[in-house]
Amino acid sequence: MLNAPLPMQRAMPNPHLAEYTRRMNRVLDHIDRHLDAPLDLATLASVANFSPFHFHRVFQAWLGETLGDYLRRRRLEIAASTLSTHPDEPVLNVALAVGFGSGEAFARAFKTRFGITPSDWRKQTPARWQAQLDAVRARQRDNRNPDQSDRNFDQAGTGTQEQDRASYTEMENAMNVTIQTLPPTRVAYLRHIGPYGPAIGQFWRGKFSPWVASHGLGANTTYGIGHDDPSVTSPEKCRYDAAVEVAADFVATGEVGIAELPGGRYAIAAFRGDVHTIGDAWMTLTRDWLPSSGYQFDNRPCFERYSGAPGDDRRREDFECDICIPVRPL
Incomplete structure (x- = not known):
């Protein structure tokens, strides 16, 4: 049972699916609101109204990863997003905000997860966002022109980049941010x-x-x-x-x-x-x-x-x- 494919909901009888879903979503929401605090098994079991003795088994069966692995992953992912979107926030503050006790422990865990240091991750944000934007626009062109799916994004003479820039300007003006x-x-x-x-x-x-x-x-x-x-x-x-x-x-x-x-x-x-x-x-x-x-x-x-x-x-x-x-x- 513990190694069933994710999501576990699909394997459960419908009468129990709704209740399990509601309880586990409540736990995930609680975790997101308290990443800077200790999140022990007994507390989270109480949030879900499950027995602490069985909660770790239920959690792993439901999400396909242990509670400890989920907490570590979630903290590091929130930290990675924060480093990208808050360029002036000190790295130590980011680490403390997601529950790490020191900058050194955070840096080690971050490099293990993403392969680079938190500072390098932040420095690479513009290039990473550009790559994501290029990928989105490439998919859009493929949807509009399925016969040209093999064309390189930067292929000379296509006019694609100029068209994308014009499209961006048009989109920005049309969205009218307030x-x-x-x-x-x-x-x-x-x-x-x-x-x-x-x-x-x-x-x-x-x-x-x-x-x-x-x-x-x-x-x-x-x-x-x-x-x-x-x-x-x-x-x-x-x-x-x-x-x-x-x-x-x-x-x-x-x-x-x-x-x-x-x-x-x-x-x-x-x-x-x-x-x-x-x-x-x-x-x-x-x-x-x-x-x-x-x-x-x-x-x-x-x-x-x-x-x-x-x-x-x-x-x-x-x-x-x-x-x-x-x-x-x-």
């Missing part, structure tokens, strides 16, 4: 664990939207919340929440969780496009808009905000949303 202060928002969510991309759309259409409609919440604002950086976290371990705004007296049942999107200052960009260009929009804002804006990332989740649940037409891939990035002044 700085707004949002209130805290109570949401109910369903969680997807696995690669981002087309699977997320299938998750919304096949599971989340029907649940929203069945509870009469179709007119409420919905949100897409990615908890992991796919350039750091393995695709099969990435977590994504599809969420809908709910009233204070709404009671979640089954695998549905309740969370609060924190309020505060956000950079908000209006996006209109499809599943192939949303990644480009995120990268454009992170790589090109943010560094020249006078703002930096704040330690709150990024999310996409939608006006109501998506429609039922499963053939459509185009949509509109607000991309919301938590920010604070430099």
